[in-house]
Amino acid sequence: MNDILAGMMSVCTPTALLLMAGGVVLGIVFGALPGLSATTGIALCLPITYRLGPIDAIALLIGIYVGGISGALISAILINVPGTVASAATTFDGYPMAQKGKAAEALGIGLMSSFIGTLLSFLALIFIAPTLAQITIHFSPFEYASIVLFSLTLIGTLISGSVVKGLMSGVLGVMLGCVGVAPGTGTVRFSFGLVQLSAGFSQTPAMVGVFALGSQLGLIAKGFKAKEDQIRQCKMHGFGMPFKEWLHHTPNIIRSALIGTGIGILPGIGGGTSNLIAYGVAKSTSKYPEKFGTGIPDGIIASETSNNASIGGALIPLLTVGIPGDTVTAMLLGALIIQGLTPGPLLFNNNGVFVYGLFTAVLISTILMIVIEYTGMRWIVKILGVARYMLLPIILVICMTGVYTSNNRMFDLVVMLFFGIVSFLLSRYGFPTPPLILGFILGPYLETYVMRAQQLGRGSLMPVFTHPVAMAFLVITVVFVISQIVKNRKRAKAQGDNPIEEVDD
Amino acid sequence: MTSLRSKHRANLCCGIFFLVFSGAVALYTRTIPISSLNFGGMNSRTFPYACCVIMGVLSLCLIYQSIRGLKNSPEPTEEEKQAEKAERKKPLRALCAMVLVAAYTQLVKPLGYLITTPLFLFALFMLVTPAEVRRPVKQAIVAIVVTVCVYLVFHYAFAVQFPMGPLKFLA
Numbered sequence: 001m002n003d004i005l006a007g008m009m010s011v012c013t014p015t016a017l018l019l020m021a022g023g024v025v026l027g028i029v030f031g032a033l034p035g036l037s038a039t040t041g042i043a044l045c046l047p048i049t050y051r052l053g054p055i056d057a058i059a060l061l062i063g064i065y066v067g068g069i070s071g072a073l074i075s076a077i078l079i080n081v082p083g084t085v086a087s088a089a090t091t092f093d094g095y096p097m098a099q100k101g102k103a104a105e106a107l108g109i110g111l112m113s114s115f116i117g118t119l120l121s122f123l124a125l126i127f128i129a130p131t132l133a134q135i136t137i138h139f140s141p142f143e144y145a146s147i148v149l150f151s152l153t154l155i156g157t158l159i160s161g162s163v164v165k166g167l168m169s170g171v172l173g174v175m176l177g178c179v180g181v182a183p184g185t186g187t188v189r190f191s192f193g194l195v196q197l198s199a200g201f202s203q204t205p206a207m208v209g210v211f212a213l214g215s216q217l218g219l220i221a222k223g224f225k226a227k228e229d230q231i232r233q234c235k236m237h238g239f240g241m242p243f244k245e246w247l248h249h250t251p252n253i254i255r256s257a258l259i260g261t262g263i264g265i266l267p268g269i270g271g272g273t274s275n276l277i278a279y280g281v282a283k284s285t286s287k288y289p290e291k292f293g294t295g296i297p298d299g300i301i302a303s304e305t306s307n308n309a310s311i312g313g314a315l316i317p318l319l320t321v322g323i324p325g326d327t328v329t330a331m332l333l334g335a336l337i338i339q340g341l342t343p344g345p346l347l348f349n350n351n352g353v354f355v356y357g358l359f360t361a362v363l364i365s366t367i368l369m370i371v372i373e374y375t376g377m378r379w380i381v382k383i384l385g386v387a388r389y390m391l392l393p394i395i396l397v398i399c400m401t402g403v404y405t406s407n408n409r410m411f412d413l414v415v416m417l418f419f420g421i422v423s424f425l426l427s428r429y430g431f432p433t434p435p436l437i438l439g440f441i442l443g444p445y446l447e448t449y450v451m452r453a454q455q456l457g458r459g460s461l462m463p464v465f466t467h468p469v470a471m472a473f474l475v476i477t478v479v480f481v482i483s484q485i486v487k488n489r490k491r492a493k494a495q496g497d498n499p500i501e502e503v504d505d
Numbered sequence: 506m507t508s509l510r511s512k513h514r515a516n517l518c519c520g521i522f523f524l525v526f527s528g529a530v531a532l533y534t535r536t537i538p539i540s541s542l543n544f545g546g547m548n549s550r551t552f553p554y555a556c557c558v559i560m561g562v563l564s565l566c567l568i569y570q571s572i573r574g575l576k577n578s579p580e581p582t583e584e585e586k587q588a589e590k591a592e593r594k595k596p597l598r599a600l601c602a603m604v605l606v607a608a609y610t611q612l613v614k615p616l617g618y619l620i621t622t623p624l625f626l627f628a629l630f631m632l633v634t635p636a637e638v639r640r641p642v643k644q645a646i647v648a649i650v651v652t653v654c655v656y657l658v659f660h661y662a663f664a665v666q667f668p669m670g671p672l673k674f675l676a
Binding site for chain 1: 512516519523530533534537538539540546547548549552553556557559560563564566567570595596598602603606607609610613614618622625626629630632633634635638644647651652655659663664665666667668
């Protein structure tokens with residue numbers, strides 16, 4: 001109880017509140033700008049967190065996360081281009097509503113749904129996470145190794161259409177994670193005589209390289225239009241519909257929140273998938289499915305509730321097992337490590353104040369998100385009017401400055417450039433980049449746990465058969481890979497082509 | 506829109522590249538010194554070597570799929586050929602941006618942050634801004650203002666020491 005109160009108080013300082021508000025604003029802007037995302041926003045601010053305390057750092061990043069997922073609805077509704085994939089389904093009914101002259105109503109509905117979604121996932125987070133942490137505290141290296149393997153495989157296979165390419169990207173990330181001191185033995189590997197590489201690639205420049213530089217190189221390659229789709233002026237009034245009508249949508253809200261939270265818990269598939277699934281389920285269970293896509297609130301509610309509900313879901317595996325569920329939580333893992341905190345069950349015992357501070361930060365950021373987005377919509381829309389060919393170079397310079405300041409090393413800029421080029425090339429040839437960074441982060445954990453498991457099994461991994469949880473994860477991993485391959489083959493046969501499915505550029 | 510055939514060809518090249526890459530890394534792992542610490546048969550070579558094997562197998566899968574795809578896919582249409590030509594030119598701008606970033610990493614120490622950053626930012630503006638809306642004077646001013654703002658924030662709020670180059674007297 002003391003931890004809960006102390007945690008709540010720790011984020012109620014003026015600095016933390018200001019950072020959260022700033023993070024929410026930045027997140028909304030980054031989420032709303034097509035091509036940027038909450039991940040880019042966090043990549044931009046990650047180096048800054050070196051200078052902050054753990055609570056202030058996480059308050060800023062959670063603010064960006066919450067704002068970033070919600071902000072994507074603005075461009076989805078106003079210009080039919082989702083700021084991020086998490087709001088792809090919002091365009092289906094949001095844009096038709098805007099075309100009917102109901103843009104403010106659509107934004108109000110989206111905003112309120114985002115708020116409710118995050119709030120419900122917050123409840124799931126505070127009830128599920130501590131209980132799960134009590135269970136995972138008894139996990140041995142066998143369980144951890146199989147969970148990391150499961151996460152890597154799931155991410156590799158689900159995030160891209162091609163199972164092979166997804167897995168290759170993940171393995172490449174694991175290989176890059178091998179650079180530096182080997183866990184356990186202390187042997188330096190793949191440093192090629194460079195002293196700067198003896199500790200491996202720093203996580204911050206690697207992540208900024210992949211998510212900021214890599215994605216920006218992709219946008220630069222595509223080129224910018226002289227006159228881009230301009231977001232119209234918009235003034236908010238109310239939340240789209242009266243309270244009674246909101247009550248009528250309760251089943252849709254709860255169902256979508258459950259879908260979002262559930263999918264968020266699974267590694268690799270966050271808001272980007274949950275919004276489409278929730279939309280599909282809402283349509284199939286609706287009494288008027290034919291109206292979906294014509295501009296009805298149900299579609300916006302399903303999409304926005306579920307993508308925001310993924311936030312709390314994705315935080316659960318990060319905090320309880322120390323395994324990030326998606327790219328944003330991978331960044332948060334990096335931020336926690338920078339602060340000297342190790343996510344996992346022990347975090348609840350050793351840093352209870354921090355954990356409850358994080359929970360409170362999610363809640364406060366959610367409230368700030370709805371207040372800022374509602375009252376500041378007029379200005380947010382104006383910021384979005386700034387041409388991307390002006391914004392992107394400025395963002396890149398801030399990212400590069402941030403990377404330099406993280407260690408005051410020029411070499412980190414070289415690492416950023418290296419990861420940026422790798423990420424750009426992978427994306428260009430249809431390889432997904434999230435598995436790369438998750439492999440890079442999780443690879444050393446996998447090696448450590450496998451080493452410990454083997455040590456525990458006295459040179460054998462066979463004792464894994466006596467660990468039901470570990471076995472269950474391994475079986476699920478194998479079944480999942482096989483089912484994905486079979487699914488791809490069936491689809492390819494139906495199309496009369498081979499099983500390679502490309503990722504959109 | 507690029508043709509299916511060229512996608513398979515690109516995949517084939519990727520597969521071959523990753524196969525060679527994993528082979529080279531596997532060979533290199535043999536030079537990693539082995540520690541006397543015992544981890545139940547595992548040493549500092551085992552994990553990277555296992556990764557190379559997995560990568561090699563996946564590369565072979567990609568090569569196999571691509572060859573099958575190349576056999577089955579039709580010849581590209583004239584429209585697709587034109588689109589591919591345009592597509593090939595796209596990375597040039599990204600390549601220029603990479604060169605700019607690389608030059609920045611090399612020049613920032615001798616020239617200092619306050620000189621290199623506005624030059625880099627201005628060059629980037631010129632590179633990414635469509636010709637019809639390029640405003641060199643306005644964008645140069647933006648580059649200088651942004652650099653000074655970023656410098657002031659990081660230097661005074663976060664106490665970061667930047668390389669100053671010839672402008673050392675300002676620090």
